[in-house]
Amino acid sequence: NAGVTQTPKFQVLKTGQSMTLQCAQDMNHEYMSWYRQDPGMGLRLIHYSVGAGITDQGEVPNGYNVSRSTTEDFPLRLLSAAPSQTSVYFCASSYGTGFEKLFFGSGTQLSVL
Amino acid sequence: DQQVKQNSPSLSVQEGRISILNCDYTNSMFDYFLWYKKYPAEGPTFLISISSIKDKNEDGRFTVFLNKSAKHLSLHIVPSQPGDSAVYFCAVSNFGNEKLTFGTGTRLTIIP
Numbered sequence: 001n002a003g004v005t006q007t008p009k010f011q012v013l014k015t016g017q018s019m020t021l022q023c024a025q026d027m028n029h030e031y032m033s034w035y036r037q038d039p040g041m042g043l044r045l046i047h048y049s050v051g052a053g054i055t056d057q058g059e060v061p062n063g064y065n066v067s068r069s070t071t072e073d074f075p076l077r078l079l080s081a082a083p084s085q086t087s088v089y090f091c092a093s094s095y096g097t098g099f100e101k102l103f104f105g106s107g108t109q110l111s112v113l
Numbered sequence: 114d115q116q117v118k119q120n121s122p123s124l125s126v127q128e129g130r131i132s133i134l135n136c137d138y139t140n141s142m143f144d145y146f147l148w149y150k151k152y153p154a155e156g157p158t159f160l161i162s163i164s165s166i167k168d169k170n171e172d173g174r175f176t177v178f179l180n181k182s183a184k185h186l187s188l189h190i191v192p193s194q195p196g197d198s199a200v201y202f203c204a205v206s207n208f209g210n211e212k213l214t215f216g217t218g219t220r221l222t223i224i225p
Contacts, residue, residue: 004156031211033213035215040122040217041217042117042119042202042215042216042217042218043157043202043204043215043218044215045212045213045214045215048211048212050211056211058212059212059214090156090157092156097206097209097210097211099145099147099159099162099204099206099213101159102159102213103156104156104157104158105156106154106155106156107154107155107156
């Protein structure tokens with residue numbers, strides 16, 4: 001049982017480049033979300049989705065796009081990377097908004113030079 | 114503006130003693146509180162939760178206390194073990210809300 005799978009694990013970008021962080025879950029979870037973790041800031045919600053075709057903004061959505069075309073996948077797109085987006089990114093999913101069962105991926109460490 | 118604060122970035126405790134981690138929140142509308150634990154190079158994992166209708170919840174060595182009037186919750190770990198060394202995040206929400214807000218985290222180190 002794979003759970004929540006994030007790829008890549010590490011990525012280095014130059015300012016202005018674009019990329020997509022992939023997130024897939026095999027638990028048939030309706031709810032998926034993206035967080036970033038920064039020192040002293042904890043985990044901050046970027047975007048979330050309560051089901052296929054439905055997305056909404058979290059606390060720090062600027063500079064990021066998401067889409068949810070299937071239940072399984074929830075990619076996070078950086079259209080023009082900035083050094084301020086250097087962070088560790090976590091994808092998480094749950095059956096609903098019962099957050100005791102919020103499962104996280106192992107993270108993507110992104111550096112923007 | 115941080116809605117959830119963990120004022121101690123780090124904490125060191127002797128093995129076998131009690132570890133107490135604290136968390137303060139600003140919005141009295143929050144009614145659902147959780148603690149997550151995170152090891153290096155892994156995602157956070159759920160540890161324990163409490164709803165606002167309770168002031169205490171226990172699960173083995175872990176107990177969460179909620180003081181609604183002070184907008185404060187704490188996590189007690191007794192006895193502390195080396196495997197408890199990790200970063201602990203508190204998180205808050207409302208029942209039915211689609212957003213879970215995390216605190217800044219406390220790095221707990223258990224000294225053998």
